[in-house]
Amino acid sequence: MKNKTDRIKFIRQVCLENNVSSQEELLSILKDNGFNLTQATLSRDLKRLKISKTLTPQGLYRYVVPLSTFPVSHTPEVRKMGVGSLEFSGHLAVIKTKSGYAGGIASEIDSSANSAILGTVAGDDTIIIVPREGFSREEITKALTKILEESEH
Protein backbone atom coordinates (compact mmCIF):
# COMPACT_ATOMS: atom_id res chain seq x y z
CA MET A 1 0.00 0.00 0.00
CA LYS A 2 1.19 3.46 -0.89
CA ASN A 3 1.65 6.16 1.66
CA LYS A 4 -0.50 9.03 2.73
CA THR A 5 1.37 11.77 0.94
CA ASP A 6 1.03 9.99 -2.38
CA ARG A 7 -2.60 9.32 -1.75
CA ILE A 8 -3.35 12.95 -0.92
CA LYS A 9 -1.58 14.12 -4.05
CA PHE A 10 -3.42 11.60 -6.13
CA ILE A 11 -6.78 12.60 -4.73
CA ARG A 12 -6.12 16.21 -5.58
CA GLN A 13 -5.09 15.27 -9.08
CA VAL A 14 -8.13 13.13 -9.68
CA CYS A 15 -10.45 15.88 -8.49
CA LEU A 16 -8.73 18.39 -10.74
CA GLU A 17 -8.95 16.24 -13.82
CA ASN A 18 -12.23 14.39 -13.43
CA ASN A 19 -15.83 15.07 -12.68
CA VAL A 20 -16.12 13.25 -9.44
CA SER A 21 -19.54 13.55 -7.89
CA SER A 22 -19.36 11.42 -4.79
CA GLN A 23 -16.88 9.97 -2.36
CA GLU A 24 -17.93 6.48 -3.36
CA GLU A 25 -17.00 7.22 -6.93
CA LEU A 26 -13.68 8.70 -5.93
CA LEU A 27 -13.06 5.76 -3.66
CA SER A 28 -13.42 3.32 -6.49
CA ILE A 29 -11.00 5.29 -8.64
CA LEU A 30 -8.52 5.21 -5.78
CA LYS A 31 -8.92 1.48 -5.36
CA ASP A 32 -8.39 0.95 -9.08
CA ASN A 33 -5.09 2.72 -8.66
CA GLY A 34 -3.85 0.65 -5.80
CA PHE A 35 -4.84 2.88 -2.93
CA ASN A 36 -6.62 0.97 -0.25
CA LEU A 37 -8.72 3.00 2.12
CA THR A 38 -12.25 3.48 3.40
CA GLN A 39 -14.78 6.25 2.98
CA ALA A 40 -13.94 7.51 6.46
CA THR A 41 -10.35 8.17 5.53
CA LEU A 42 -11.30 9.67 2.22
CA SER A 43 -13.63 12.08 3.98
CA ARG A 44 -10.75 13.14 6.18
CA ASP A 45 -8.39 13.51 3.23
CA LEU A 46 -10.86 15.73 1.44
CA LYS A 47 -11.22 17.86 4.50
CA ARG A 48 -7.46 18.28 4.72
CA LEU A 49 -7.40 19.31 1.10
CA LYS A 50 -10.42 21.58 1.54
CA ILE A 51 -12.00 19.82 -1.38
CA SER A 52 -15.75 20.02 -1.21
CA LYS A 53 -18.77 19.01 -3.19
CA THR A 54 -20.11 21.97 -5.08
CA LEU A 55 -22.74 22.58 -7.71
CA THR A 56 -21.72 23.24 -11.28
CA PRO A 57 -23.61 25.83 -13.34
CA GLN A 58 -25.44 22.86 -14.86
CA GLY A 59 -26.69 21.85 -11.46
CA LEU A 60 -24.52 18.77 -11.14
CA TYR A 61 -22.43 17.89 -8.16
CA ARG A 62 -18.69 17.94 -8.38
CA TYR A 63 -15.82 17.74 -5.94
CA VAL A 64 -13.62 20.72 -6.58
CA VAL A 65 -10.17 21.73 -5.45
CA PRO A 66 -10.18 25.29 -4.13
CA LEU A 67 -8.35 27.90 -6.19
CA SER A 68 -5.48 28.17 -3.83
CA THR A 69 -4.39 25.68 -1.31
CA PHE A 70 -2.13 26.71 1.39
CA PRO A 71 1.46 25.65 1.60
CA VAL A 72 1.71 25.38 5.30
CA SER A 73 4.31 24.74 7.86
CA HIS A 74 2.35 22.39 10.00
CA THR A 75 4.11 20.89 12.91
CA PRO A 76 1.75 19.96 15.71
CA GLU A 77 3.26 22.60 17.94
CA VAL A 78 2.69 25.34 15.45
CA ARG A 79 -0.90 24.32 15.06
CA LYS A 80 -1.42 24.30 18.78
CA MET A 81 -0.48 27.95 18.88
CA GLY A 82 -3.31 28.97 16.63
CA VAL A 83 -1.31 29.34 13.47
CA GLY A 84 -3.37 28.36 10.48
CA SER A 85 -1.11 28.89 7.52
CA LEU A 86 2.05 30.48 6.27
CA GLU A 87 2.13 31.77 2.75
CA PHE A 88 4.24 34.15 0.72
CA SER A 89 3.18 36.97 -1.52
CA GLY A 90 5.87 38.99 -3.18
CA HIS A 91 8.64 39.55 -0.68
CA LEU A 92 6.25 39.39 2.26
CA ALA A 93 5.20 36.41 4.31
CA VAL A 94 1.72 36.22 5.76
CA ILE A 95 0.61 34.08 8.64
CA LYS A 96 -3.09 33.51 9.16
CA THR A 97 -4.05 32.68 12.72
CA LYS A 98 -7.10 31.92 14.74
CA SER A 99 -9.13 35.04 15.26
CA GLY A 100 -7.53 37.24 17.91
CA TYR A 101 -4.24 35.39 18.02
CA ALA A 102 -2.32 37.47 15.51
CA GLY A 103 -1.03 40.06 17.96
CA GLY A 104 0.26 37.54 20.43
CA ILE A 105 2.00 35.40 17.89
CA ALA A 106 3.47 38.44 16.15
CA SER A 107 4.99 39.54 19.39
CA GLU A 108 6.59 36.12 19.80
CA ILE A 109 8.14 36.59 16.40
CA ASP A 110 9.29 40.13 17.14
CA SER A 111 10.86 39.20 20.43
CA SER A 112 12.82 36.37 18.90
CA ALA A 113 15.01 38.90 17.13
CA ASN A 114 15.73 36.41 14.39
CA SER A 115 18.14 37.76 11.81
CA ALA A 116 15.92 36.70 8.93
CA ILE A 117 12.96 38.76 10.15
CA LEU A 118 12.99 42.51 9.89
CA GLY A 119 9.64 43.10 11.54
CA THR A 120 5.96 42.28 11.66
CA VAL A 121 2.59 43.94 11.87
CA ALA A 122 -0.54 42.17 12.98
CA GLY A 123 -4.27 42.51 12.47
CA ASP A 124 -6.84 40.30 14.10
CA ASP A 125 -6.04 37.04 12.36
CA THR A 126 -3.29 38.09 10.00
CA ILE A 127 0.40 38.76 10.54
CA ILE A 128 2.44 40.41 7.84
CA ILE A 129 6.09 39.55 8.15
CA VAL A 130 8.74 41.61 6.43
CA PRO A 131 11.84 39.49 5.85
CA ARG A 132 15.32 40.96 5.67
CA GLU A 133 16.70 41.28 2.18
CA GLY A 134 18.78 38.37 1.04
CA PHE A 135 16.83 35.62 2.78
CA SER A 136 15.03 32.97 0.75
CA ARG A 137 11.47 31.87 1.33
CA GLU A 138 12.79 28.60 2.58
CA GLU A 139 14.99 30.30 5.12
CA ILE A 140 12.11 32.46 6.28
CA THR A 141 9.88 29.45 6.62
CA LYS A 142 12.47 27.63 8.67
CA ALA A 143 13.08 30.64 10.86
CA LEU A 144 9.39 31.12 11.57
CA THR A 145 8.80 27.47 12.23
CA LYS A 146 11.65 27.46 14.69
CA ILE A 147 10.45 30.57 16.48
CA LEU A 148 6.95 29.23 16.84
CA GLU A 149 8.11 25.86 18.04
CA GLU A 150 10.40 27.42 20.61
CA SER A 151 7.77 29.76 21.92
CA GLU A 152 5.74 26.71 22.82
CA HIS A 153 8.15 25.78 25.59
Next chain:
Amino acid sequence: MKNKTDRIKFIRQVCLENNVSSQEELLSILKDNGFNLTQATLSRDLKRLKISKTLTPQGLYRYVVPLSTFPVSHTPEVRKMGVGSLEFSGHLAVIKTKSGYAGGIASEIDSSANSAILGTVAGDDTIIIVPREGFSREEITKALTKILEESEH
Protein backbone atom coordinates in the same frame (compact mmCIF):
# COMPACT_ATOMS: atom_id res chain seq x y z
CA MET B 1 -46.27 32.76 4.82
CA LYS B 2 -44.05 34.66 2.45
CA ASN B 3 -43.53 33.56 -1.09
CA LYS B 4 -40.83 31.57 -2.72
CA THR B 5 -39.02 34.45 -4.38
CA ASP B 6 -38.63 36.29 -1.10
CA ARG B 7 -37.48 33.16 0.61
CA ILE B 8 -34.83 32.47 -2.03
CA LYS B 9 -33.53 36.01 -1.78
CA PHE B 10 -33.44 35.81 1.96
CA ILE B 11 -31.55 32.54 1.96
CA ARG B 12 -28.95 33.99 -0.33
CA GLN B 13 -28.59 37.03 1.87
CA VAL B 14 -28.21 35.01 5.03
CA CYS B 15 -25.52 32.88 3.45
CA LEU B 16 -23.63 35.95 2.34
CA GLU B 17 -23.71 37.61 5.71
CA ASN B 18 -23.44 34.77 8.16
CA ASN B 19 -21.34 31.76 8.80
CA VAL B 20 -23.94 29.12 8.30
CA SER B 21 -22.58 25.64 8.69
CA SER B 22 -25.57 23.37 8.25
CA GLN B 23 -29.02 23.34 6.77
CA GLU B 24 -30.54 22.85 10.19
CA GLU B 25 -28.89 26.05 11.36
CA LEU B 26 -30.08 27.96 8.32
CA LEU B 27 -33.52 26.51 8.74
CA SER B 28 -33.83 27.88 12.22
CA ILE B 29 -32.75 31.33 11.06
CA LEU B 30 -35.41 31.16 8.37
CA LYS B 31 -38.05 30.16 10.88
CA ASP B 32 -37.05 33.00 13.16
CA ASN B 33 -37.73 35.30 10.25
CA GLY B 34 -41.17 34.01 9.47
CA PHE B 35 -40.31 31.59 6.71
CA ASN B 36 -41.90 28.26 7.25
CA LEU B 37 -40.39 25.37 5.39
CA THR B 38 -38.71 22.02 5.87
CA GLN B 39 -35.20 20.83 5.30
CA ALA B 40 -36.30 19.18 2.06
CA THR B 41 -37.36 22.47 0.56
CA LEU B 42 -34.29 24.22 1.85
CA SER B 43 -32.08 21.64 0.22
CA ARG B 44 -33.86 22.30 -3.06
CA ASP B 45 -33.56 26.06 -2.64
CA LEU B 46 -29.85 25.80 -2.02
CA LYS B 47 -29.46 23.68 -5.10
CA ARG B 48 -31.26 26.30 -7.17
CA LEU B 49 -28.95 28.94 -5.78
CA LYS B 50 -25.89 26.73 -6.27
CA ILE B 51 -25.00 27.40 -2.69
CA SER B 52 -22.92 24.61 -1.27
CA LYS B 53 -21.15 23.66 1.89
CA THR B 54 -17.47 24.33 1.57
CA LEU B 55 -14.45 24.33 3.81
CA THR B 56 -12.93 27.59 4.96
CA PRO B 57 -9.17 27.95 5.21
CA GLN B 58 -9.65 27.35 8.93
CA GLY B 59 -11.21 23.98 8.24
CA LEU B 60 -14.73 24.95 9.20
CA TYR B 61 -17.80 24.31 7.14
CA ARG B 62 -19.65 27.17 5.61
CA TYR B 63 -22.42 27.53 3.06
CA VAL B 64 -21.16 29.90 0.41
CA VAL B 65 -22.75 31.72 -2.48
CA PRO B 66 -20.66 31.15 -5.59
CA LEU B 67 -18.80 34.14 -7.02
CA SER B 68 -20.52 34.00 -10.37
CA THR B 69 -23.96 34.63 -8.95
CA PHE B 70 -22.91 37.64 -6.93
CA PRO B 71 -24.78 40.77 -7.90
CA VAL B 72 -22.60 43.30 -9.64
CA SER B 73 -23.52 46.81 -8.72
CA HIS B 74 -21.20 49.71 -8.12
CA THR B 75 -19.71 52.22 -5.77
CA PRO B 76 -22.49 54.26 -4.08
CA GLU B 77 -23.06 51.88 -1.21
CA VAL B 78 -19.40 51.21 -0.81
CA ARG B 79 -18.85 54.85 -0.01
CA LYS B 80 -21.49 54.64 2.67
CA MET B 81 -19.35 52.14 4.49
CA GLY B 82 -16.59 54.60 4.99
CA VAL B 83 -14.33 53.40 2.24
CA GLY B 84 -12.52 56.34 0.73
CA SER B 85 -10.16 54.95 -1.84
CA LEU B 86 -8.44 51.86 -3.10
CA GLU B 87 -4.98 52.14 -4.54
CA PHE B 88 -2.13 49.79 -5.32
CA SER B 89 1.50 50.04 -4.46
CA GLY B 90 3.74 47.28 -5.65
CA HIS B 91 1.89 44.07 -5.03
CA LEU B 92 0.00 45.51 -2.09
CA ALA B 93 -3.39 47.16 -2.10
CA VAL B 94 -4.21 49.96 0.31
CA ILE B 95 -7.67 51.12 1.28
CA LYS B 96 -8.12 54.45 2.99
CA THR B 97 -11.21 54.76 5.14
CA LYS B 98 -12.92 57.23 7.38
CA SER B 99 -11.08 57.55 10.65
CA GLY B 100 -11.73 54.59 12.90
CA TYR B 101 -13.37 52.44 10.26
CA ALA B 102 -10.33 50.52 9.07
CA GLY B 103 -10.53 47.71 11.62
CA GLY B 104 -14.16 46.99 10.96
CA ILE B 105 -13.87 47.02 7.21
CA ALA B 106 -10.72 44.92 7.35
CA SER B 107 -12.54 42.32 9.34
CA GLU B 108 -15.27 42.18 6.70
CA ILE B 109 -12.58 41.49 4.17
CA ASP B 110 -10.94 38.84 6.31
CA SER B 111 -14.16 37.04 7.04
CA SER B 112 -15.07 36.84 3.39
CA ALA B 113 -12.33 34.27 2.92
CA ASN B 114 -11.98 35.39 -0.67
CA SER B 115 -9.43 33.34 -2.53
CA ALA B 116 -7.80 36.41 -4.03
CA ILE B 117 -7.00 37.94 -0.65
CA LEU B 118 -4.29 36.51 1.52
CA GLY B 119 -4.83 38.77 4.49
CA THR B 120 -5.12 42.28 5.83
CA VAL B 121 -3.90 44.44 8.64
CA ALA B 122 -5.49 47.67 9.66
CA GLY B 123 -4.54 50.87 11.38
CA ASP B 124 -7.01 53.64 12.14
CA ASP B 125 -7.87 54.77 8.63
CA THR B 126 -5.69 52.51 6.50
CA ILE B 127 -5.98 48.89 5.51
CA ILE B 128 -3.08 47.05 3.93
CA ILE B 129 -4.26 44.16 1.82
CA VAL B 130 -1.91 41.41 0.74
CA PRO B 131 -3.20 39.73 -2.41
CA ARG B 132 -2.41 36.13 -3.24
CA GLU B 133 0.21 35.68 -5.86
CA GLY B 134 -1.17 35.16 -9.31
CA PHE B 135 -4.09 37.55 -9.02
CA SER B 136 -4.15 40.71 -11.09
CA ARG B 137 -4.91 44.16 -9.76
CA GLU B 138 -8.16 44.02 -11.63
CA GLU B 139 -9.12 40.77 -9.97
CA ILE B 140 -8.24 42.12 -6.56
CA THR B 141 -10.26 45.24 -7.19
CA LYS B 142 -13.26 43.20 -8.25
CA ALA B 143 -12.95 40.93 -5.25
CA LEU B 144 -12.78 43.84 -2.84
CA THR B 145 -15.66 45.65 -4.46
CA LYS B 146 -17.80 42.58 -4.14
CA ILE B 147 -16.88 41.99 -0.54
CA LEU B 148 -17.69 45.54 0.41
CA GLU B 149 -20.96 45.58 -1.47
CA GLU B 150 -22.06 42.37 0.14
CA SER B 151 -21.25 43.51 3.61
CA GLU B 152 -23.38 46.56 3.00
CA HIS B 153 -26.57 44.56 2.65
Next chain:
DNA sequence: CTTCATAATGAATAAATATTCGATTTTTCT
Protein backbone atom coordinates in the same frame (compact mmCIF):
# COMPACT_ATOMS: atom_id res chain seq x y z
C1' DC C 1 -65.98 26.35 -14.44
C1' DT C 2 -63.73 22.12 -15.42
C1' DT C 3 -59.66 19.63 -16.97
C1' DC C 4 -55.10 18.91 -17.71
C1' DA C 5 -50.47 20.05 -16.88
C1' DT C 6 -46.90 21.85 -13.94
C1' DA C 7 -44.78 23.47 -9.85
C1' DA C 8 -44.24 23.46 -4.91
C1' DT C 9 -43.99 21.22 -0.82
C1' DG C 10 -43.65 18.02 3.41
C1' DA C 11 -43.04 13.52 5.35
C1' DA C 12 -40.50 9.80 5.08
C1' DT C 13 -36.58 7.71 3.47
C1' DA C 14 -32.45 6.92 0.99
C1' DA C 15 -28.03 8.29 0.19
C1' DA C 16 -24.02 10.58 1.26
C1' DT C 17 -20.77 12.34 4.39
C1' DA C 18 -18.62 13.34 9.01
C1' DT C 19 -17.22 11.81 13.37
C1' DT C 20 -16.43 8.78 17.40
C1' DC C 21 -14.01 5.18 19.32
C1' DG C 22 -10.57 1.99 19.79
C1' DA C 23 -6.54 -0.22 17.92
C1' DT C 24 -2.16 0.45 15.75
C1' DT C 25 1.66 2.79 13.94
C1' DT C 26 4.70 6.62 13.68
C1' DT C 27 7.11 10.41 15.57
C1' DT C 28 9.20 12.99 19.19
C1' DC C 29 11.66 13.55 23.34
C1' DT C 30 14.73 12.18 26.81
Next chain:
DNA sequence: AGAAAAATCGAATATTTATTCATTATGAAG
Protein backbone atom coordinates in the same frame (compact mmCIF):
# COMPACT_ATOMS: atom_id res chain seq x y z
C1' DA D 1 16.50 2.46 23.19
C1' DG D 2 12.17 3.26 25.58
C1' DA D 3 8.46 6.18 27.08
C1' DA D 4 5.18 9.51 25.83
C1' DA D 5 2.64 12.04 22.50
C1' DA D 6 0.55 12.34 18.26
C1' DA D 7 -1.10 10.70 13.94
C1' DT D 8 -3.43 7.34 11.19
C1' DC D 9 -7.04 4.56 10.15
C1' DG D 10 -11.17 1.24 9.84
C1' DA D 11 -15.57 -0.13 11.64
C1' DA D 12 -19.48 1.42 13.27
C1' DT D 13 -22.36 5.11 13.90
C1' DA D 14 -24.23 9.72 13.91
C1' DT D 15 -25.28 13.39 11.28
C1' DT D 16 -26.40 15.72 7.34
C1' DT D 17 -28.24 16.25 2.87
C1' DA D 18 -30.77 14.69 -1.39
C1' DT D 19 -34.53 12.45 -3.34
C1' DT D 20 -38.85 9.84 -3.72
C1' DC D 21 -43.53 9.71 -3.33
C1' DA D 22 -47.90 11.53 -2.53
C1' DT D 23 -50.57 15.68 -1.97
C1' DT D 24 -51.97 20.25 -2.67
C1' DA D 25 -51.70 24.57 -4.94
C1' DT D 26 -51.27 27.36 -9.43
C1' DG D 27 -52.27 28.35 -13.95
C1' DA D 28 -53.36 27.81 -18.83
C1' DA D 29 -56.76 26.24 -22.38
C1' DG D 30 -60.93 24.80 -23.71
